[in-house]
Amino acid sequence: MSKITFSMGGIHPNDSKFARECAIEVLPLPATVYVSMAQHLGAPAKPIVQVGDMVKTGQVIAEPGGFISAFVHSPATGTVKSIAPRKDLAGNNQIHVEISVEGEVWEDGIDLSKTLVTAIPEDRNFILDRIKNNGVVGLGGATFPTHVKLNPAPGKVAECLILNGAECEPFLTSDYRILIERTKEIVVGAAIMQKVLGGCSCVIGIEENKPEAIKAVKAAVSELGYPGIKVAVLKKRYPQGGEKQLIDAVMKRQVKSGGLPIDVGAVVQNVATALAVYEAVQKNMPLITNTLTVTGDNVPVNMMHNYLFRIGMPLSYVVDRAGGIPDMAAKLVSGGPMMGKAIANIEATTVKGSSSVLYLSEEATLRKPASNCIRCGKCADACPMGLEPFLLNRLSKAGDLEGLEANAVQDCIECGCCLYSCPANIPLLDRIRISKGQVMGVIRARAAAAKAAAEAAKK
Ligand code: SF4
Ligand code: SF4
Secondary structure, three states: OOEEOOOOOOEOOOOOOOOOOOOEEEOOOOOEEEEEOOOOOOOOOEEOOOOOOEEOEOOEEEEOOOOOOOOEEOOOOEEEEEEEEEEOOOOOEEEEEEEEEOOOOEOOOOOOOOOOOOOOOOOHHHHHHHHHHOOOEOOOOOOOEHHHHOOOOOOOOOOEEEEEEOOOOOOOOHHHHHHHHOHHHHHHHHHHHHHHOOOOEEEEEEEOOOHHHHHHHHHHHHHHOOOOEEEEEEOOOEOOOOHHHHHHHHHOOOOOOOOOHHHHOEEEEEHHHHHHHHHHHHHOOOOOEEEEEEEEOOOOHHHOEEEEEEOOOEHHHHHHHOOOOOOOOOEEEEOOOOOOEEOOOOOOEOOOOOOEEEEEOHHHHOOOOOOOOOOOOHHHHHOOOOOOHHHHHHHHHHOOHHHHHHOOHHHOOOOOHHHHHOOOOOOHHHHHHHHHHHHHHHHHHHHHHHHHHHHHHHO
16 A cells, blocks of 8 residues: 655654544533634624524524625524624634524424435536535634635636545544544545536545545445545655645645645645535535544543534533543643644634544643753754744744745744754744734735735726
């Protein structure tokens, strides 16, 4: 079995997939759900319901707030109790629709049967409308609206759809579980996206540490018989699931600084997004569920789970259902230990892109006392984007935004490989992330000024 990987940098952390054997369990609804209007990249959605309204499960409760935005649907049946700011994971206020749960009545037109629908609709616009109207966003972390990503700008041609089944972050096992429990739906979802992209080829990339998933997906691809879909076995190497790293591994093409995957003919989607696309197009099912992993280091087996959750569930509720916060937990993280976000507010709710609740011990948090740089270069060797993190760190400390931009801080994918590799435990990622935000702000302001000047010149 030949294995492929990306060409530069990367690390080999212990994969710690302790919850891999935990079959997906359905989390029952709590008494109240709080549905965020900011569950996707882009403008927050705008509520279209009022306090006191009765809503059905799957009913639209918010419309897109701009071109890059998404519909949001009710995850439950009940009464709208409030539409008000509530703190998200990071402690920032976002508008949430609070719904008291009262029974379960589904919106009309949703196919709740388990029947696998394999016939791919012919009409591209029908497919894109279903994906848009059902609020599908990328579930690999970015939550970019899927209907926009599947509709490249004029002149851009998709040659290859790459389905990301790498799940290279340690601990996470939700993608693995859907790969073996919802295999055929994922393959149909891939075929739908191939169709909408004009019949390009499709490669489903899965890391070598998931042999059962590789076997299951290969069997489903063969049985369903859609043309042009292949399975690629990826070497276990972090960050193998990064968009640019997957394109490098599969197509041997590099996305230039500031460029997009479509510039080299690639569209990358996560396997969970393929499942959501299947549900949206073949079942008219809105994106109100996803799968998340509850796990950590030194966590008792009975406290590890892979849950099918509905959006709007407080994380405190998820944690309670899973057995409570274990004593060893020094830090709670949403997402993987490398790129995830610290949970600053346990009353924050699940959103479309939620992928985990991780309990990390002091030892696993990678936070140790920092010493001086010994100029070993290990951070640069580990960087999958070819950057020099020690230099970016130095420029960041000096507040040199010009130097940071010249040294491509904007290309940092915030993977944390530099931090992981640094023997001096320098918090490289923290500083680089802040500097990247500042430089991106400068780049955006410059682009806006150039656009305004061009428009003024036309008048
Ligand atoms: S976090 Fe950024 S600088 Fe550090 S290794 Fe990853 S891409 Fe490179
Ligand atoms: S890995 Fe750490 S100690 Fe080594 S060069 Fe980079 S910043 Fe300095």
